[in-house]
Amino acid sequence: MKLQQRLPLPLPVSCGFRSSAHLPHTLQGIAEAKLGCEEFVAKLLDRRWTLPSPDTRIQQIVSAPKRIEEEDGLLKDKSWFNIPNPLLGDKITDKSGPDSSFYVIRDDLLHPLINGNKVRKLDAVLPLLEDHSVTDVVTCGGCQSAHAAAVAVSCAERGLRSHLLLRGEQPDILTGYNLISTMYGNVKYVPRSVYANREETLKTYASSVAGGNGCVLSLSDILEAPLTEQIVSSSHPISTSMDDQRSLGNFSRKVVIMNEGAGDSIALLGVIRLVHHLSQSHLLGKEKAMKFVVDAGTGTTAVGLGLGAIYFGCSPGKSLL
CATH class of the missing domain: 3.40.50.1100 (Rossmann fold)
Structure with a gap:
């Protein structure tokens, strides 16, 4: 699972959370961070949570070509279809092309009032x-x-x-x-x-x-x-x-x-918990290349996604959106 975002993600030398002034930006830093970190993070995640489960609904949005007739002739365009229960895990394929579909993590459905x-x-x-x-x-x-x-x-x-x-x-x-x-x-x-x-x-x-x-x-x-x-x-x-x-x-x-x-x-842990859940083999897994698109204000969510990808053996993307 690959993570791509608009800004470079600071990567920790060790498993602890440190200030960005002391974080490396090299692949060597990534390798060092992986050593022993999964066990460390597993201990961090062994705590009481607000959400009874990290589970979330995953939907797939698929594009299909359609033809729109205008006065000056026929134009090709796309229409989009929502698949509420898509095939996940080993059934995820790349046959339809990289731009024909994407997945939506529906965390907006976790609470009626909270984003x-x-x-x-x-x-x-x-x-x-x-x-x-x-x-x-x-x-x-x-x-x-x-x-x-x-x-x-x-x-x-x-x-x-x-x-x-x-x-x-x-x-x-x-x-x-x-x-x-x-x-x-x-x-x-x-x-x-x-x-x-x-x-x-x-x-x-x-x-x-x-x-x-x-x-x-x-x-x-x-x-x-x-x-x-x-x-x-x-x-x-x-x-x-x-x-x-x-x-x-x-x-x-x-x-x-x-x-x-x-x-x-401490707020990073909830996002890391989500990555741990999504990286299971029956969901998004760790092997398929995934680009995560996330809006970021303080950047906490983006950092949590990046740390989770590192700690649980998912490879962060080298290029930026």
Whole structure:
């Protein structure tokens, strides 16, 4: 299975998630990443998930030539047909040509209100929040952010409070994801000049939500620290030395900051889980060359697809779309 995307994908030297400044872009880096990584990732995927199963519906769109008659003669064109239950696994063939059909991963059907890849990125995140008794989630996005709406709905379903910092001004009429965010979460509109420094804006707002007896954490904090002890920050500085770590249970509100678009390392796991599922021999497999076309904002979904392709023995494409 080959992955192609618009931007080069950073590849890790080891199995851990590292910053892009230290990631190689060579085929040697790919080979090093594969060694022992499947077992490592299998352990990462052995956790509690939001989705009971990584399964998703796969549909095939097939083109067929048709003739359209116009005043100046006959013109050839194409029509498209949807096959809801296509042949997969060993029955996938290339006989019809590379441009005659494509597959659609229908993750948009996973939830009635949450856009497809948003569900995947929250797949591993939400159980982590529940396990650490988080009470509030602060995140940000554009006025019509699908990510903000997904966080609002998901938190409401689990009794968590969501706080959404949306870029720009409140529209006169609430529609789409903006309406959903307002219905399910606590929305605050942030001027574009302030939103430009969203990291600091998120921290400041999260501290106000936490109050005097609350703590503020990032997803990285709760991912890396033990379940019973956390490194916390708040409006009143708390020592972060190992001897002075405070138990999360001592705080009345536990506020977690989630990056824009769920651009956090833990969010990659849900996408990697999807690749693991799709790479099974009865679905897309690992042997057939597949080009994945994905829209990317923060790039989290694209990175997760690329890492999954590497970890589970799928070869990433060398050329770019």
